[in-house]
Amino acid sequence: MKKVYEHPKSLKRAVFHYCPGCGHSIAHRITCEVIDEMDLQDKTLGIPPPGCSVFAYHYFDVDMAECAHGRGAAVATGAKRAFPDIVVFTYQGDGDLAAIGTAETIHAANRGENTTTIFINNAVYGMTGGQMAPTTLRGMKTTTTPYGRDHVIEGHPIRMSEMLAPLDGVAYIERVAVNSPANIRKAKKAIAKAFQMQLDKRGFSMVEILSPCPTNWKMTPIQAWKWVDEEMTRIFPLGVYKDVTEQKSAD
């Protein structure tokens, strides 16, 4: 008989603390599936952030080192440079990667650090209770944009994949979503490709995942999945932003 479901080896048998409909648990699971399929469980160091996924170390059954808010890319740099034989990935939210840790992210990418970043973009600060994120859409109501994000006052949503892709140190960037079975399959493929770039020492790789946050969006899970398609992807289009293996040699 064909096996259609298996608990990933590198995903601990713990009950997720995430809200119903949250994208984190899906992102965790597919990352673990990739780690299993690429046989990386015993050579991986994961770097989880403060935020909703601060407890990622309760779920990922690989070595995990929590770090300060926004500093994932710097911690990953230090770990990978000190011991290049391990596979290092950071797991970061939008506040972490695109606000407080923007400098660390840009410079790690620009140096072409051989590390992988899983970037969860849910357009809001989740754990602190739904404040405006750098990726909050225009017009979107959060607890710190109670009148809707007005770009004249609060600025525009920041597009990190588009911003980082032109940097020479970047090997691979793709934006995916985890709001439908088809998108989840694509997201998993992207994560596998990102890890492969690291194994091949091609440089910095990142997968940006548009991830529903029904609790702070004040939606049902189904409404939130739809909202990713109908609203988020208009500002954050899905697709490959950089892939050095697809580029023709300049020589």
Next chain:
Amino acid sequence: MTKVLMDGNSSIGEAAIRAGCQCYFGYPITPQNELTEYMATHLSRRKGCAFVQAESELAAINMVYGASVVGARAMTSSSSPGISLKQEGISYLAACELPAVIVNMSRGGPGLGSIAAAQSDYFQATRGGGHGDYRTIVLAPSSVQELADLTMRAFDLADKYKIPVIILGDGVLGQMMEPVEFKREAPAQLPVREDALRGAKGRPSRIRKTFTSNPAELEEINWSLFRRYGLIKKEETTWETFMTDDARLVVVAFGIAARIAKGAIRNVRAEGLKVGLLRPITLWPFPDEAVKEVAKNVEHFLVFEMNMGQMIEDVQLSLEGKGEVSFYGRPGGVIPNPSEVARVISRLYYQKGLK
């Protein structure tokens, strides 16, 4: 080993490499750039070593954190304003019980201050510095030779007690050249630290974390840190005494100020004044027992610092109300000379009727 003539900053770099430092992460700031440059020249291409000029001090200290997580001997250096930025990372290193060496070639403050030598980071260094209840070992050298020796000791202490160690120097120590002898050869290979996270091969996966939603668990972590701090205080407190045997007045000073005080004491000794020096080498743990010991025979203390009076609080705490403590300080990067300090000592000596 023969002596070589070297500036203080470079001597830290050479001593660190000989102590087995594998990773250096830094960001330019005066007056410590020679150290970053030395590591760029001598560490960056060494086998198994890494050097990164980081985008900020924040990034540099977090690179140290990452390197320490995987078990490398790692260091960073900066000067006062940059050390303020590193406090976040130092707090996390302390919480995670990770070894690291952090050099502060301190300069005048507050704010951007000046690039001249000062000792105004004493509080920051000895009280933890960042958020939360923790301490770091703080070593205060007063010569280029001692910079080299204490750099080697810093790496050993950091590994032994799983704690960040701060070398608190200053702009003068960093810039001045003196003969120095390096007492170790660089190790071919260091043993891998047992708690290094290098992938869960043949063992269960491990976690390095500081966050817990359970206050009782965090309280236990704090207790455990402070039990270790108690042990460090017992085992590692060091100081130097100079001409204290017959002294009626003892100057307490650290780092470059102690060096100046020594010159001043020689001057006043030549005039027959019985003055000695107590120099804390570990600022944390502070040698309070040594102060108490000296106070058995001495009533008058003069604390001399290149700041507005910070270590004086530790001296007063050590004395527990006994003795008389006076203070002389020059803040802002002004460097007093021995004859100025000698005048202060001698005025105090006569005022107190010691002669």
